[in-house]
Amino acid sequence: MTIRREHVFQFLHLLAHAQFFSGTQLALRIMERIIMSLSKPLILSVGMLLFTPFVMAASTVKTTCPESLEINNKSYTMSEVDLFQGLPVKQGRLMPDTLDDMVWTLKDYQDYAKEMNMPLYLVCRYKGTDKTVTLQVPVTAKKCSAWFSNGKYAASCE
Structure with a gap:
């Protein structure tokens, strides 16, 4: 499976939508189903996309x-x-x-x-x-x- 930008945006949109409207439990269930259906490269890409800003912020304290x-x-x-x-x-x-x-x-x-x-x-x-x-x-x-x-x-x- 090729990683496509649309997949990443769909994943982020669904996750945000589930957290906002339905609470944490539903968000976790949706995220689990999405993760199970995705390829490992896509999961890695999304993880890097989500956590890179936090790592960068922590390393640039001035x-x-x-x-x-x-x-x-x-x-x-x-x-x-x-x-x-x-x-x-x-x-x-x-x-x-x-x-x-x-x-x-x-x-x-x-x-x-x-x-x-x-x-x-x-x-x-x-x-x-x-x-x-x-x-x-x-x-x-x-x-x-x-x-x-x-x-x-x-x-x-x-």
Whole structure:
């Protein structure tokens, strides 16, 4: 049996229709009958179609410093960023990979973070105030970086 686009759309339409109008039990029975009548390649294609967005979303978690900080109706622009191993109050500040670029490659730091239960934190600093924004870096992040864009400082980890 050749996989055809119409089969995939029919399957998705029937599944959505059954879930919306008849509840979960009927949807499961309809899905079971459809699956039994389909070829393995079609089932695999539909599975990939349904679950790929979730896998992509989970793998692209990004943490970004806010461009500005609002305190008492006054706005402060981001001016600096630091990366810490463990809580920032303990001052475990990490140096960027090179002096030329503000980039931190995180593999070794993330391995250590898991082993020692010391997550990474991105600390965003703002010009004209001592207030900061502290963000925990996702365990899936591979690198953090800071850069200038359109005259503004920006930083993120992904």
